[in-house]
Amino acid sequence: MDFQSALEFENENFDFSTSEDLAKVCQIIHEKTILSCLKPDMWQDYHDDIIFRYLVDASQHLLVFYINKDGKLCADTTMPTYYVEELCYFLKANDFERITYENLPRSLQYGTIKSDCLNNLLKQISKIYTPILFSNKTWPSYVKNDFSFQLHKFLANLTDCSYQLIRKKVLYIPEEGQDVSVEDAVNDKELVQRLEGVVLLWVRQIKEILGTQNVASQVETIGPLEEIQFWKQR
Numbered sequence: 001m002d003f004q005s006a007l008e009f010e011n012e013n014f015d016f017s018t019s020e021d022l023a024k025v026c027q028i029i030h031e032k033t034i035l036s037c038l039k040p041d042m043w044q045d046y047h048d049d050i051i052f053r054y055l056v057d058a059s060q061h062l063l064v065f066y067i068n069k070d071g072k073l074c075a076d077t078t079m080p081t082y083y084v085e086e087l088c089y090f091l092k093a094n095d096f097e098r099i100t101y102e103n104l105p106r107s108l109q110y111g112t113i114k115s116d117c118l119n120n121l122l123k124q125i126s127k128i129y130t131p132i133l134f135s136n137k138t139w140p141s142y143v144k145n146d147f148s149f150q151l152h153k154f155l156a157n158l159t160d161c162s163y164q165l166i167r168k169k170v171l172y173i174p175e176e177g178q179d180v181s182v183e184d185a186v187n188d189k190e191l192v193q194r195l196e197g198v199v200l201l202w203v204r205q206i207k208e209i210l211g212t213q214n215v216a217s218q219v220e221t222i223g224p225l226e227e228i229q230f231w232k233q234r
Contacts, residue, residue, distance in 0.1 A: 024101045034066045034112045042073040050075040063090040088112045118162040134176045145190045156201045
């Protein structure tokens, strides 16, 4: 990409003071793009052009890199429409802050998701974002209560879906409230209600397991071909 001509692109949305600054930011994104099959010679000028347009366009929140079926590096501001083994993503942390070389570390969040995307998503949300959200003390209580319950519900469903792929049933264990004493937890009615909601999700999952086991017991009374078909479906 011709950086000087890029500087003249949409001056009203331009976020860089010099072409040198633009080149530094593009280089950092190159370095942070982690894909196991990525080679240096895969980078082309049009990749930098896509990076530039992503950085200066406030309406673009997502930037992804992946290797396509032909073994070429792809860059886009939307998710791929077909299955990919690995995907590196960049997310803008703040739409209102101008992205520069100096503030890039706090302006962009990035990471790599491999083929087991559900498990990767579960780990990132539960280990990185969930502790931050639950430790927030600035939200109004009614907002935090509703958001926390919906987050528990989402994580429970995500846990269920993730382990279903490997034919396991795992109950979601919330980490909220583990950093407070039992006495304080008991006196926090909203926390108790949220954890009771998680227990109700456990009850639903256990009923599903018991229902499946009942079907299995019925299989014992039928012929061998039907039993083989049952276990194939399992």
